[in-house]
Amino acid sequence: MAEDYGFDVLSVFSDFLYQPAIAPLLILAQHSKTIRLGPACLNPFTLHPTEIAGQISMLDQVSNGRAYLGLARGTWLEQAGMTPDRPVRALREAAAIIDLLLRHDASGYRGQIFSLAPGASLQYETRRPRIPFLIGTWSPQIAALAGEIADEVKIGGTANPAMVGRMRTMIEVGTARARRPPKSVGIVVGAVTVVDEDAGRAREAAESAARMYIDVVADLDRSASVSDTSTQLDNFAFAGSPEMIAERANLLFDAGAMRVEFGAPHGLDQEQGIHLLGERVLPRLRR
Numbered sequence: 001m002a003e004d005y006g007f008d009v010l011s012v013f014s015d016f017l018y019q020p021a022i023a024p025l026l027i028l029a030q031h032s033k034t035i036r037l038g039p040a041c042l043n044p045f046t047l048h049p050t051e052i053a054g055q056i057s058m059l060d061q062v063s064n065g066r067a068y069l070g071l072a073r074g075t076w077l078e079q080a081g082m083t084p085d086r087p088v089r090a091l092r093e094a095a096a097i098i099d100l101l102l103r104h105d106a107s108g109y110r111g112q113i114f115s116l117a118p119g120a121s122l123q124y125e126t127r128r129p130r131i132p133f134l135i136g137t138w139s140p141q142i143a144a145l146a147g148e149i150a151d152e153v154k155i156g157g158t159a160n161p162a163m164v165g166r167m168r169t170m171i172e173v174g175t176a177r178a179r180r181p182p183k184s185v186g187i188v189v190g191a192v193t194v195v196d197e198d199a200g201r202a203r204e205a206a207e208s209a210a211r212m213y214i215d216v217v218a219d220l221d222r223s224a225s226v227s228d229t230s231t232q233l234d235n236f237a238f239a240g241s242p243e244m245i246a247e248r249a250n251l252l253f254d255a256g257a258m259r260v261e262f263g264a265p266h267g268l269d270q271e272q273g274i275h276l277l278g279e280r281v282l283p284r285l286r287r
Contacts, residue, residue, distance in 0.1 A: 001271075003035040007278070010035050012025050014040065014041060016080075021040075022039070022059065025039065025067075026059060029059060036066050037068070038059070038070055039056075043084075044071070045082055046074060054101075057126045070134040101122050105121075134150060135152075144177070147170075148174040153171055153185055155190075157190075157191055157236055158235065161251045165255060186258030188257065191237045193238040193263050193265075195262075195267050195281065206239030210236055242281050249281070254286070
């Protein structure tokens with residue numbers, strides 16, 4: 001459905017204790033031809049970089065080169081007794097090891113957190129030596145790292161146009177450090193989406209669905225209102241009629257977002273929600 005409507009990318013979330021993203025992605029790869037596919041996002045604390053490289057390489061093979069890789073520090077890991085140490089360093093080293101493995105470079109890597117012995121290499125052919133790479137973050141330090149090494153940065157759980165400009169400033173610390181063009185890293189925003197002809201019911205459902213994410217990110221966005229419930233919902237979810245969803249997405253594009261991800265549950269009924277997004281929202285977007 002998403003491919004038929006002309007959506008560009010289909011992401012599978014990889015939230016803690018939810019189904020592993022690779023399983024539905026491999027199924028999706030076999031039932032699509034053109035849409036880009038990837039996890040948003042894997043993290044090196046619950047999945048070692050060597051395993052991440054293997055999973056994303058397999059997805060790239062099955063999809064005939066349509067995979068992208070999302071990496072992040074990870075959320076809710078404390079529930080498993082993990083307090084990720086030095087996440088910037090961990091993500092940098094994970095990305096370096098994944099890059100070596102995809103290129104079949106067996107020179108090895110010795111990091112402070114992750115290492116790969118000389119001679120270690122994937123024991124099968126990879127579809128591409130480099131797969132487009134996204135980092136998900138709200139952190140200035142990780143955003144700067146993305147400016148050095150990533151293709152995209154995703155701000156998960158936001159629909160606030162003001163965050164796009166703030167993120168661009170954080171990314172450009174890294175692009176300057178790496179001497180990359182300032183706009184060489186695209187900004188992706190994504191949030192819970194509920195679209196329906198009955199805007200009121202859609203907003204009620206979105207408020208419930210987005211609560212777990214708002215509890216994590218609301219304190220990170222100081223420009224978002226926390227006193228006005230209606231305004232808060234608009235900053236952290238896409239909620240309402242098709243016209244309301246399109247208007248919010250266009251504000252994000254106007255602010256400099258390269259891509260907008262409409263997250264589950266999509267509608268009061270998921271299939272109807274995807275129909276409304278494809279038929280009534282996409283044609284209204286200024287892309």
